[in-house]
Amino acid sequence: MIDAIATPPSPQNEPVLAYAPGSPERAALKAELERRARETIEIPMVIDGEAVRTGALEEVRAPHRRDLLLARAHQGGAEHVARAIEAARRAHPAWSRTPWTARAAVFLKAAELLATRYRPVLNAATMLGQSKTAYQAEIDAACELIDFFRYNVHFAHRIAAEQPASAPGMWNLVEPRPLEGFVFAATPFNFTAIAGNLPAAPALMGNTVVWKPSANALYSAHFVMDLLTEAGLPRGVINLVMGPPELVSNACLDHPDFAGVHFTGSTAVFQAIWRRIGENIGRYRGYPRVVGETGGKDFVFAHASADVDALAVALVRGAYEYQGQKCSAASRAYIPRSLWPTLKDRLVGHIQAIRVGDVADFRNFMGAVIDGRAHARLTERIAAAKGDPACSLLCGGGGRAHDGSEGWFVEPTLIETTDPRHALMTDELFGPVLTVWVYPDGEEARALALCDETSPYGLTGAVFARDRAFIEAASDALRFAAGNFYINDKPTGAVVGQQPFGGARGSGTNDKAGSMLNLLRWVSPRVVKETFAPPRAVPYPFMAAE
Numbered sequence: 001m002i003d004a005i006a007t008p009p010s011p012q013n014e015p016v017l018a019y020a021p022g023s024p025e026r027a028a029l030k031a032e033l034e035r036r037a038r039e040t041i042e043i044p045m046v047i048d049g050e051a052v053r054t055g056a057l058e059e060v061r062a063p064h065r066r067d068l069l070l071a072r073a074h075q076g077g078a079e080h081v082a083r084a085i086e087a088a089r090r091a092h093p094a095w096s097r098t099p100w101t102a103r104a105a106v107f108l109k110a111a112e113l114l115a116t117r118y119r120p121v122l123n124a125a126t127m128l129g130q131s132k133t134a135y136q137a138e139i140d141a142a143c144e145l146i147d148f149f150r151y152n153v154h155f156a157h158r159i160a161a162e163q164p165a166s167a168p169g170m171w172n173l174v175e176p177r178p179l180e181g182f183v184f185a186a187t188p189f190n191f192t193a194i195a196g197n198l199p200a201a202p203a204l205m206g207n208t209v210v211w212k213p214s215a216n217a218l219y220s221a222h223f224v225m226d227l228l229t230e231a232g233l234p235r236g237v238i239n240l241v242m243g244p245p246e247l248v249s250n251a252c253l254d255h256p257d258f259a260g261v262h263f264t265g266s267t268a269v270f271q272a273i274w275r276r277i278g279e280n281i282g283r284y285r286g287y288p289r290v291v292g293e294t295g296g297k298d299f300v301f302a303h304a305s306a307d308v309d310a311l312a313v314a315l316v317r318g319a320y321e322y323q324g325q326k327c328s329a330a331s332r333a334y335i336p337r338s339l340w341p342t343l344k345d346r347l348v349g350h351i352q353a354i355r356v357g358d359v360a361d362f363r364n365f366m367g368a369v370i371d372g373r374a375h376a377r378l379t380e381r382i383a384a385a386k387g388d389p390a391c392s393l394l395c396g397g398g399g400r401a402h403d404g405s406e407g408w409f410v411e412p413t414l415i416e417t418t419d420p421r422h423a424l425m426t427d428e429l430f431g432p433v434l435t436v437w438v439y440p441d442g443e444e445a446r447a448l449a450l451c452d453e454t455s456p457y458g459l460t461g462a463v464f465a466r467d468r469a470f471i472e473a474a475s476d477a478l479r480f481a482a483g484n485f486y487i488n489d490k491p492t493g494a495v496v497g498q499q500p501f502g503g504a505r506g507s508g509t510n511d512k513a514g515s516m517l518n519l520l521r522w523v524s525p526r527v528v529k530e531t532f533a534p535p536r537a538v539p540y541p542f543m544a545a546e
Helices: 024-038 078-097 100-115 119-130 134-161 192-204 215-230 245-253 267-279 308-324 340-352 372-386 444-454 468-477 516-520
Strands: 041-043 045-047 050-052 057-062 065-074 170-175 182-186 208-212 238-240 258-264 289-293 298-302 330-336 391-395 413-417 433-439 460-464 484-487 526-531
Touching: 024 119, 041 215, 045 078, 057 119, 057 215, 065 119, 065 215, 078 182, 078 208, 078 238, 078 245, 100 119, 100 134, 100 192, 100 215, 119 134, 119 192, 119 215, 134 192, 134 516, 182 192, 182 245, 192 208, 192 215, 192 238, 192 258, 192 516, 208 245, 215 238, 245 258, 245 267, 258 267, 267 289, 298 308, 298 444, 308 330, 308 340, 308 433, 308 460, 330 340, 330 444, 340 391, 340 413, 372 391, 372 433, 433 444, 444 468, 460 468, 468 484
Parallel strands: 041 065, 182 208, 182 258, 208 238, 258 289, 298 330, 298 460, 330 433, 413 433, 460 484
Antiparallel strands: 045 050, 045 238, 057 065, 170 526, 391 413
């Protein structure tokens, strides 16, 4: 045991590598992509530190190359979830009593491994399995996950160091205990960093975890688990299970030792989880922590004073990077009539220059959407817009459209609507579709009210303006419309330690991943008071005779 008051290394955001032609990182990543594309691996579950193979295999294919079989993943059943829960329960006593410095060292080592040897591995896995470009993989699977590991340690230290005052003759302590039971982490396909952080954050705070990754991100999840194992994570602390989502979820939510859920995914699924917890509330040992980040219908609102060139770039990057599959992606825009003709020309020009295709070709700006269901849903919505008199298809949705026979490609699509309450302005599409409503100059207040009221979500949003009075007015009018609010920037790209991420309303519990606020959800503090000279008489001084 190391008996010291430890201060962990001060975190710095991991630098984003450029992958420019001739750079060593580009050569390493291309070599890893070629190597991974040549082999098909098996992905086991990991329960109590052991690889579990069931023989019930699901194929994992690249979304942009449907002929590329990356892996076969072993699917589990109820008995495997039960084993994972039991493994987490067995690991809890030792892990929860492990000094926070020793727990922190595991994740700091994971960060170092990911910054070096694992960087091309996890980036390539994210590119192949989730169809991210090299840059989108780098800012996600490498930089953001490294930042989560390092900054979480920094925030855990701050939590441990935050102690109450002590009066003379006593000593007061706050012990940030872990929760009593296990945490269920259900993670999405769209960010490898989120998939890694959702189980890792509770584990850092001394909890043990059952982790169910998205079926569309099993390839990268496999390498995240390898990374954590090599970093020294003890067996049973994080248990990776695969199988039917409802089966896995219900088995965890119905268990009396269920202590919390860390979730990112759809609003409908999160609401179903919350209902199930409510139905089971009498069977749990305590009140479970429910932390979730869900859907969004993220906006960009422009004022007549906005910089048109900056606005156009923000809309294109915000709407079409990673095929619009970011929770924070720009999906609806409110543009003043005076700016629209110029902005429309800029947007169409930018969009028509976008290359869509295999992410192994570094000239491409976009890859494929995640699977056939997403492809069908998006192409159906675009087709419906073509025949809708309230909509004008300005770009995409035809000509270069793909039928999904080679990959699940959807062209970047720009739609103008005359109806500010159209379904395209309210519904989450989760694809490369941006819908614009043009409002009359001078009616900013009405347009801001529509922006605030139209969508049930409250995740991200942006305002573009040079006029400071308008910026202040818009910030106030849209105060509850976005948990992450951007001024003269796109609504995507939150950085750990700089812009803690999360939204409210229908977008989740706003517990701000990448901050101390999130880690506080995974502790159950115990206050300890020690009195050095306890009283030795029952009467109080005021009771003495005069």
